[in-house]
Amino acid sequence: MARRISRKRRPSPRRSRLKRLLQRRSPNAKPRWQQWPYILGGLAGLFLIYTIALDIIIRVSFEGKRWALPAHVYARPLELYPGLKLTAEQFTHELEVLGYRYTYKPNEPGTYTRQSDRFYLITRAFQFWDGKQPSQHLEITFDHKEVESLRDASNDKSMSIARMDPPRIGGIYPAHNEDRILIKLQQAPSYLTGALISVEDRNFYNHIGLDWRAIARAVWVNLRGSGGLQGGSTLTQQLIKNFFLSNERTLWRKANEAIMAILLEWHYGKDEILEAYLNEVYLGQDKGRAIHGFGLASHFYFDKPIERLNLAEVAALVAMIRGPGYYHPYRHPDRLLQRRNLVLDLMAQQGVITVAQANSTKQSALGVIQDRKKGASSYPAFMELVRRQLKQDYREKDLTSEGLKIFTTFDPRIQTEVEASVKNLVKQLDRSRGLHNTLQTAVLVTSTTSGEVLALVGDRDARYAGFNRVLDARRPIGSLIKPAVYLTALQDAERFTALSRISDEPIVLKGRQGESWSPKNYDGESHGEVPMYQALVKSYNQATVRLGMQLGFGAIADTIEDLGVKQNIPAYPSMLLGAVEMSPLQVARMYQTLASGGFRTPIRSIREVLTVEGKPLQRYSIRVEQVRDVNSIHVINSILQEVMRSGTGRSVQKRFPSKRAFAGKTGTTDDLRDSWFAGFGSDYLGVVWLGTDDNQPTGLTGSSGALHIWGDIMSRLDSQSLLPHISEQVENLAIDVESSLVGNEDCEQRVYLSFVKGTAPKNYADCAGGGTR
Amino acid sequence: MSIKSNLIICFSVLVLAACTGVTEREKSAFDVGNGSTDDQKILPGKNTSKTVLALLQSANEAARTGKMHRAESQLERALRIEPRNPTLWHYMAKLRLHQDRHGEAAGMAAKSNALAGRDKKLRTDNWRIIAHARHQQGDIKGAQAAQEKIQSLVN
Numbered sequence: 001m002a003r004r005i006s007r008k009r010r011p012s013p014r015r016s017r018l019k020r021l022l023q024r025r026s027p028n029a030k031p032r033w034q035q036w037p038y039i040l041g042g043l044a045g046l047f048l049i050y051t052i053a054l055d056i057i058i059r060v061s062f063e064g065k066r067w068a069l070p071a072h073v074y075a076r077p078l079e080l081y082p083g084l085k086l087t088a089e090q091f092t093h094e095l096e097v098l099g100y101r102y103t104y105k106p107n108e109p110g111t112y113t114r115q116s117d118r119f120y121l122i123t124r125a126f127q128f129w130d131g132k133q134p135s136q137h138l139e140i141t142f143d144h145k146e147v148e149s150l151r152d153a154s155n156d157k158s159m160s161i162a163r164m165d166p167p168r169i170g171g172i173y174p175a176h177n178e179d180r181i182l183i184k185l186q187q188a189p190s191y192l193t194g195a196l197i198s199v200e201d202r203n204f205y206n207h208i209g210l211d212w213r214a215i216a217r218a219v220w221v222n223l224r225g226s227g228g229l230q231g232g233s234t235l236t237q238q239l240i241k242n243f244f245l246s247n248e249r250t251l252w253r254k255a256n257e258a259i260m261a262i263l264l265e266w267h268y269g270k271d272e273i274l275e276a277y278l279n280e281v282y283l284g285q286d287k288g289r290a291i292h293g294f295g296l297a298s299h300f301y302f303d304k305p306i307e308r309l310n311l312a313e314v315a316a317l318v319a320m321i322r323g324p325g326y327y328h329p330y331r332h333p334d335r336l337l338q339r340r341n342l343v344l345d346l347m348a349q350q351g352v353i354t355v356a357q358a359n360s361t362k363q364s365a366l367g368v369i370q371d372r373k374k375g376a377s378s379y380p381a382f383m384e385l386v387r388r389q390l391k392q393d394y395r396e397k398d399l400t401s402e403g404l405k406i407f408t409t410f411d412p413r414i415q416t417e418v419e420a421s422v423k424n425l426v427k428q429l430d431r432s433r434g435l436h437n438t439l440q441t442a443v444l445v446t447s448t449t450s451g452e453v454l455a456l457v458g459d460r461d462a463r464y465a466g467f468n469r470v471l472d473a474r475r476p477i478g479s480l481i482k483p484a485v486y487l488t489a490l491q492d493a494e495r496f497t498a499l500s501r502i503s504d505e506p507i508v509l510k511g512r513q514g515e516s517w518s519p520k521n522y523d524g525e526s527h528g529e530v531p532m533y534q535a536l537v538k539s540y541n542q543a544t545v546r547l548g549m550q551l552g553f554g555a556i557a558d559t560i561e562d563l564g565v566k567q568n569i570p571a572y573p574s575m576l577l578g579a580v581e582m583s584p585l586q587v588a589r590m591y592q593t594l595a596s597g598g599f600r601t602p603i604r605s606i607r608e609v610l611t612v613e614g615k616p617l618q619r620y621s622i623r624v625e626q627v628r629d630v631n632s633i634h635v636i637n638s639i640l641q642e643v644m645r646s647g648t649g650r651s652v653q654k655r656f657p658s659k660r661a662f663a664g665k666t667g668t669t670d671d672l673r674d675s676w677f678a679g680f681g682s683d684y685l686g687v688v689w690l691g692t693d694d695n696q697p698t699g700l701t702g703s704s705g706a707l708h709i710w711g712d713i714m715s716r717l718d719s720q721s722l723l724p725h726i727s728e729q730v731e732n733l734a735i736d737v738e739s740s741l742v743g744n745e746d747c748e749q750r751v752y753l754s755f756v757k758g759t760a761p762k763n764y765a766d767c768a769g770g771g772t773r
Numbered sequence: 774m775s776i777k778s779n780l781i782i783c784f785s786v787l788v789l790a791a792c793t794g795v796t797e798r799e800k801s802a803f804d805v806g807n808g809s810t811d812d813q814k815i816l817p818g819k820n821t822s823k824t825v826l827a828l829l830q831s832a833n834e835a836a837r838t839g840k841m842h843r844a845e846s847q848l849e850r851a852l853r854i855e856p857r858n859p860t861l862w863h864y865m866a867k868l869r870l871h872q873d874r875h876g877e878a879a880g881m882a883a884k885s886n887a888l889a890g891r892d893k894k895l896r897t898d899n900w901r902i903i904a905h906a907r908h909q910q911g912d913i914k915g916a917q918a919a920q921e922k923i924q925s926l927v928n
Contacts, residue, residue, distance in 0.1 A: 079850065081824040130835075130846035160827035161850075449856035599884050607849075616842055622849060622865075625876070626883040682857075723857065725887040 054256070055263050057244065062268065062276070069180065069403030069612055070173040073386055074166035075410040076452075076607070077128070080140060081161040082150055085718065088117045088142040090413055095121070097167045097412045099303050101369065109135045110303060117142040120153060126165040127614035129407065129607070138162055145718075167412055170383050172390070172399045177288050181295035182403075182612075183306050185275040191311050192294065193274060194352035195318040199343050201235040202350065205270055209236045209261030236261040239277045283317065284324040291324075301329060301368045311353065312364045315343040329368045337366055380465035381458035382410050385585075385605045388471065393618065403612030408605055409452035414684075417716040418443055418455040419462040425709045426460045429690065433699035442469035442584040442689045445713065448680050450622050451592055451601035467693075470584045475674045475691060478578040478667035479539045479702065480587055481560070483594060483636055485548045485576055486536050488559045490632045493756040498533040498635055499740050504543035509573045519545050519577055522668070522701075531740055533639045533753055537647035539666065541577050548576035562627040564589035564600050578667060587678055588687045594637060594663070595680035597725035598628035631756045634730045637663045638754035640679075641722065646751065648703050649679065652711030661721045662714065666702025673697055675705030681719040686710050729757050736765035744768040815898055817860045825851045825858065832864075844868065859888035859895055866902045879906040897926045 078094050080086075095112055100121065103111045112121035118141045125135040137153035150159045171179055185193075197204045203211045211234045218232030233241070240260045241253075264273060282290060283297040291300050294317060298306040302313050309317070319339040320327045327336040341362045348358035386408055390399055398404070422441055430439035437460075445455040458468035467473075489496040504527040511517035519541045521527070526542060527534075535543035548556060556576070557569035565586050569575060582590075585603065593600045601624050609618040640663035643649045648666040656662075664679020675690040675698060688706040691698055698705065734750045736743030740761065743750045747767035764771050817829060832847035845868055852861050866881035882899040889895045904919035 079854065081822075081854065083822065083824070128846075130840075130843040161824045163850075447853075447856075450853065597884075597887055599880065599887070608846075619842065619845070621845065622852065623877050624880040624884045626880060626887075630887045726890040727887070728891065 068401035070171040071399045071404040073170045073406045075169045077166040078164040084147040124165045179289045180293040183295035191314045198346045198350040209265035303369045312361045316340045319343045381468050382456045384468050405610040407608040411454040415455040421712040438692045444588050444687045446685045448595040448685050451603045453605045474581040476669045477582050478669040480667035481578040484559045487636045488551050488556050490635045497759045498753040500532045501529045502543050504540045537642045545576050563593040584687045584689045591678040595685045598633035599624040600627045630727045634754040642751050655711050655715040668701040671697045675700040677706035677710045682723045684719045739765040741765035859885045875906040875909045879903045
């Protein structure tokens, strides 16, 4: 504005020159009155060309794609069935995430009631990949920690399974972040168009795009300086302004608006224009997302489809058009209520409703939902993973304009637990090491069988939308690499077993630049000859390097690639101790294959993609590929279980009921800069990284840092014991630690290891009675 | 008629009538002879929950009416509930074979085998899927190895 004012005061030099030129008349020039027809004709021609150009713009825009529809992203739908591990509280939380409303007596989709451990709810209809699922009346009872029974309350029959509608976790928006749900004019309640016309454009069905009477009235009101409800713009003009023009208040913009409004009315019917208006109008802001159209606004403010809005709700939305910020239903409810009532009065005045209807409706509250859970993504880190996966198959433009429906693997319940754990423990660990809030983290939880990503945290502030450390922080993985080294050995079952002796003596090797490199054990000791399992359980560096050198870098790199990490693994000795940079996501890929018994299972964040009409477009289905034989995986996983029982992971065992067995591995890098843990039960795989962004020492080992968070998460999720795949060629034995022979419960120190049949010790230890098996 | 078309999708114990056998098909080097489990239906194990049986029934109905994407979706739902149920992986393998996704079919069948324990019938049928899949992929040696596996299980 200030810029415009200063320009007015100082006319541009160019304009002054033009003025002087016009003033200087040549002696042969025609009299000025004879020039006017040419000037006017030229101006009319220019106007015509300009109008044609505007006409083209209008028709192309209106008949082509009228709106960019962002992709809508959903979490997994909760499957309910008897026996499902879920508490009544967890289910209540799920309903809250879904935006279901508690009422005394549920009477419409999206409402529920609860009496102790018994729920009654009406689900929302939903279009899934496999077809449309109608709304259902469900009665669910919980018993302690699981679903006890599930009934169809409409016919009182028991049900085997019911699928809830999936929570919406965000959208993929175009640059200006507009979001909308398209509606047809027929879907709009009759009150809506009546209210709109009463308030915004009484003469809508009679004018040609401009309403001269309204303009005159507005001018008169402005001249008198008194405020008024009715502006001069018709609905058509408002649509044109929103659709094509800026909010600039200039004469030029107004003139354009007027011409375009007339052109629009010339080409299109009133109902088409009204329908476009219903979908275009701006009705508020949800953080970074702009709420456009009545379709989305009715969901956003009232949590129901537009068809089900009542008179009071319709009037409230129409009241907001004039200024969604000024009449904000949450910030300024009184203002909105007042204006809503004014809208009702105008509707009565125009005969859309009766005065009695208006008066009785004025008594009702605004009725906007209080707990808005849906909206702009609350899970930006997960959304980033989804966006990257989608970008492999779709253009950015399609993602932000085609209204795709993306069904993901995300589990809000698991995410909540992971976030709670990260929030508590990162702060605690940061403080304990005096890191002044610089300790950062990345956590990923997947399903061991399907590879589906269930939860993801990419920053100590779980909802941070910036640098995503799960995907982008590439750090040395330390001892997390060791299972790949030992697995490479164990694949040769005739040569190596868990009890094969390897040397843990000091070793000196040539480094990358030809310098000498002599790795040390964490405890600074050398342990002589040790059984292979012990070298991994205790994470001995010297033994691992010796074994790795024997196996060869190529073989180990092949194992890592087979496990799922496609990157160049450097062929130098320090690689054997994890001088290989990987992101937590890559680490998860590697351990996913171990967790699923040697079957490489791609990590996925998306299940299905539907078109805006709900038609199946693409499915990212489960895939498994056997990359290692089940037997060697059995053996390595038995050692990784021993890591948790008696090795570097043992400190978390106390969090779980005894005998619950997990497999995992700690990782620590030089000077304690990175603290890693990757581990799994039968249901979940978790990878945790802790470190600082500027790669400073944290004072945390894998055991004293990441393992704690992992243990806390798995305990919150009540993760279950690892159940190895069944192989007739493998036997599981208790081994006496002292003699490395087959032991039993009488042996003071024993470990439980798997052996390919025929490779286990043939004799019993003395503590187990001695003798041959 | 191709080998594949004989691997009729038969998901559920509840709708056996829908599952036809192998009466009309060309014989292949990768078929097993006597004792083939080909025409013996692989039924869900006795520990299969009612929930999963309901999903299998739904998958079966979908497959019968040619709605393979729905059948696949129901099977995946079942797998999320019982990921260690070898029969479900077996059905998935059959579905993949039906979809000409041979590599994936072999992976699923191998997964089923890894969970099948001593269920010879299931393992044999899984190896048949692997043999067919490998053959379709041009891996003749691999198909022969799978065939030998079948023979060893049948004998």
